[in-house]
Amino acid sequence: MQTNLLSKVTNAKSSSMSDKIDHPQLCQWLNAVATSRDKKAFTQLFHFFAPKIQRIARNKFPNEAQASEVVQETMSNVWRKAHLFNQNKGAATTWVYTVMRNVTFDMLRKIKGNKEDNLSDDIWPIAESMTSEDESFDDHLENKQLLTVIEKLPEVQQQVVKGFYFMEMSQEQLAVHLNLPLGTIKSRLRLALAKLKMQLGEEHD
Amino acid sequence: MINHHPKFELIQSFVDGDLPASLSAAIAIHADMCPQCQQQIAELTDQVAEVSFEEAFLDRFIVDENQSIESVGELNADALDIEDMIAQITLSDDIDKVEPVVEKTMLFNNKAYTLPSALNNMSFGKTSHIGKLSRARIQLNENEIHTSLLQIEPGGSVPQHTHKGFELTLLLDGSFSDERGEYVKGDFIMLDGSHTHNPVSAQGCLCYTVANDALHFTQGINKLLNPIGTFIY
Amino acid sequence: MNYAPLTLPIFPLPVFLLVGGITRLRIFEPRYLKMIKIATQGEGFVIWLNPQTSEKPLIKWGSWVEVVNFDQGKDGVLEIDVKCKALVKIQSIEKDLDDLHFGTVCETFHWSQGIDGNSIVELSDSLEEVFVNNNMFNELYPDRYSQNPNWVVARWLEILPVNLAVKSAFVDVHSYDEAKHFVQSIIGQNKNR
Numbered sequence: 182m183q184t185n186l187l188s189k190v191t192n193a194k195s196s197s198m199s200d201k202i203d204h205p206q207l208c209q210w211l212n213a214v215a216t217s218r219d220k221k222a223f224t225q226l227f228h229f230f231a232p233k234i235q236r237i238a239r240n241k242f243p244n245e246a247q248a249s250e251v252v253q254e255t256m257s258n259v260w261r262k263a264h265l266f267n268q269n270k271g272a273a274t275t276w277v278y279t280v281m282r283n284v285t286f287d288m289l290r291k292i293k294g295n296k297e298d299n300l301s302d303d304i305w306p307i308a309e310s311m312t313s314e315d316e317s318f319d320d321h322l323e324n325k326q327l328l329t330v331i332e333k334l335p336e337v338q339q340q341v342v343k344g345f346y347f348m349e350m351s352q353e354q355l356a357v358h359l360n361l362p363l364g365t366i367k368s369r370l371r372l373a374l375a376k377l378k379m380q381l382g383e384e385h386d
Numbered sequence: 387m388i389n390h391h392p393k394f395e396l397i398q399s400f401v402d403g404d405l406p407a408s409l410s411a412a413i414a415i416h417a418d419m420c421p422q423c424q425q426q427i428a429e430l431t432d433q434v435a436e437v438s439f440e441e442a443f444l445d446r447f448i449v450d451e452n453q454s455i456e457s458v459g460e461l462n463a464d465a466l467d468i469e470d471m472i473a474q475i476t477l478s479d480d481i482d483k484v485e486p487v488v489e490k491t492m493l494f495n496n497k498a499y500t501l502p503s504a505l506n507n508m509s510f511g512k513t514s515h516i517g518k519l520s521r522a523r524i525q526l527n528e529n530e531i532h533t534s535l536l537q538i539e540p541g542g543s544v545p546q547h548t549h550k551g552f553e554l555t556l557l558l559d560g561s562f563s564d565e566r567g568e569y570v571k572g573d574f575i576m577l578d579g580s581h582t583h584n585p586v587s588a589q590g591c592l593c594y595t596v597a598n599d600a601l602h603f604t605q606g607i608n609k610l611l612n613p614i615g616t617f618i619y
Numbered sequence: 620m621n622y623a624p625l626t627l628p629i630f631p632l633p634v635f636l637l638v639g640g641i642t643r644l645r646i647f648e649p650r651y652l653k654m655i656k657i658a659t660q661g662e663g664f665v666i667w668l669n670p671q672t673s674e675k676p677l678i679k680w681g682s683w684v685e686v687v688n689f690d691q692g693k694d695g696v697l698e699i700d701v702k703c704k705a706l707v708k709i710q711s712i713e714k715d716l717d718d719l720h721f722g723t724v725c726e727t728f729h730w731s732q733g734i735d736g737n738s739i740v741e742l743s744d745s746l747e748e749v750f751v752n753n754n755m756f757n758e759l760y761p762d763r764y765s766q767n768p769n770w771v772v773a774r775w776l777e778i779l780p781v782n783l784a785v786k787s788a789f790v791d792v793h794s795y796d797e798a799k800h801f802v803q804s805i806i807g808q809n810k811n812r
Contacts, residue, residue, distance in 0.1 A: 201440045202439060220472075223475075223476060224472055227468065227471075228468070253471055258482075260476060261480065261481050262482050265482075265484060271428070272432060272435065274432075274435040274436055274439045275431055275432050277435070277439070278438055282403040283403075286407075290407060298507055298508065299507065300410075300507055300508065303506050304407070304411055304414045306503075349779070350779065350780055353421060353425050353428065355805075356421040362419075366805075369804065369805050370780070370781065370805060372804065374785060376800075376804065377797065
């Protein structure tokens with residue numbers, strides 16, 4: 182399903198391996214958990230992820246009980262934080278992987294360093310859009326009169342049932358391509374949109 | 387422009403979650419300032435996640451070829467009381483609210499620095515000073531690995547030294563130079579025991595440093611300074 | 620320009636495509652497999668940015684596409700490449716028993732099918748660079764019209780990370796200059812090249 186074009190190409194190998202994962206389905210379940218606290222969808226997610234998490238954790242922890250704790254903690258974070266998943270930023274597998282890695286990291290620190298400082302979410306943020314810059318950027322977009330029309334476009338369901346390769350570049354890819362800092366790209370986009378808004382305003386008022 | 391990046395193996399371990407907190411935070415901070423590394427990390431994370439969760443993943447654990455994926459599933463079902471766990475987790479419909487990240491600042495010699503968000507929940511020791519150097523130890527409890535914020539005031543330098551383990555310097559603000567050239571904000575400089583250097587900062591700088599052994603000063607009278615080694619790293 | 624109305628299958632999908640634009644879709648839902656069958660025997664279908672849930676069509680335009688290539692992915696899912704041949708005005712929409720949308724549509728002229736006199740070297744070069752470095756694009760676009768400014772601006776607009784609603788503003792027939800300036804203000808001031 183949604184695959185950003187540049188990464189898709191550089192990772193031809195990974196995309197061929199992905200064939201076995203039903204990404205749209207995972208997205209749909211995750212979104213159902215987020216929007217309607219759907220226990221059936223969560224059960225599906227659980228059956229998909231839990232055995233694999235158990236296996237991965239078993240390689241990092243000395244016993245089965247601790248591995249189960251990783252499963253419990255990861256899946257309960259999935260349940261409580263599903264609303265932070267943004268499918269425009271990446272695949273469901275990537276998001277769950279981040280949640281699992283963070284749980285594992287904090288648990289290992291607790292065991293090895295006797296520290297319960299839970300640093301992982303600072304190092305690998307689960308909700309990237311929480312920074313102020315992104316927020317103002319989104320706000321700005323939301324102001325657009327046009328947006329009222331398609332803003333609520335249910336991309337979620339649509340991609341789930343149809344699936345398409347997302348041909349759009351991400352801001353990060355554009356930054357890399359133009360060899361400019363991400364901040365510059367963001368401010369350019371902001372500026373361009375502001376100008377456009379003024380033009381549209383002039384024409385429509 | 388940032389010229390020094392973490393090498394691939396380090397980024398890979400970062401994505402796998404296998405690095406200590408000190409180095410993980412360093413790579414996260416660097417990636418925040420470096421679109422290339424950010425992109426590389428994002429791609430690698432996608433790949434690793436994909437491989438971890440693909441259906442065939444369980445196959446790799448099957449030693450006996452006659453054993454089917456289903457029986458591995460059963461084995462897991464024994465270890466995990468699935469229904470019970472699901473019921474327990476979904477008992478409450480509460481969701482975790484994420485607070486917007488609040489920027490933290492830290493003062494060194496009356497100059498305020500905004501801390502990278504990766505350091506937000508780390509605890510800092512008291513700042514100590516020697517000459518133009520100020521250091522605040524970050525308390526991560528990683529045994530022989532020591533992590534600090536090190537400020538060099540304009541015109542300050544670290545005497546020529548080497549070390550037995552590794553020494554990472556991540557420039558958070560300002561610039562410094564050594565025998566190999568000039569370093570700028572965002573540069574990720576990893577040295578090992580084969581390197582000797584003598585960083586000088588004309589304009590002053592703030593660094594995030596991680597080292598797994600005290601420095602050894604190598605030059606003439608500086609040998610007398612070896613106690614500084616344990617001070618800095 | 621006057622065109623006779625046509626009846627075409629409609630595919631609600633959040634994909635922004637101007638004339639000449641190509642994208643790859645994965646089709647696995649039965650009703651859309653049926654749609655592709657109709658589309659390949661007939662005159663293509665229309666990609667429509669509208670929310671599926673709304674009763675009345677809020678968006679009155681769509682991208683009329685034809686299937687230019689198809690393949691089966693490794694997972695057995697049908698993959699089709701579609702190319703936009705024109706934008707259409709959607710006059711009315713109905714659903715059949717399989718919940719498939721059909722629309723009465725009318726072809727309209729859009730700037731993305733014209734040729735502007737003034738070349739825009741910078742945007743052409745940077746677009747070419749994106750395409751060259753990207754297998755997916757290389758595969759999808761065997762023929763590239765990098766010397767045609769309208770084609771270049773349209774492709775840039777499709778791949779820029781900008782909200783679909785914003786992109787939709789450039790569907791207006793006279794919006795070429797705005798579109799060009801918009802793309803230039805993001806891409807065209809890079810001092811490194």
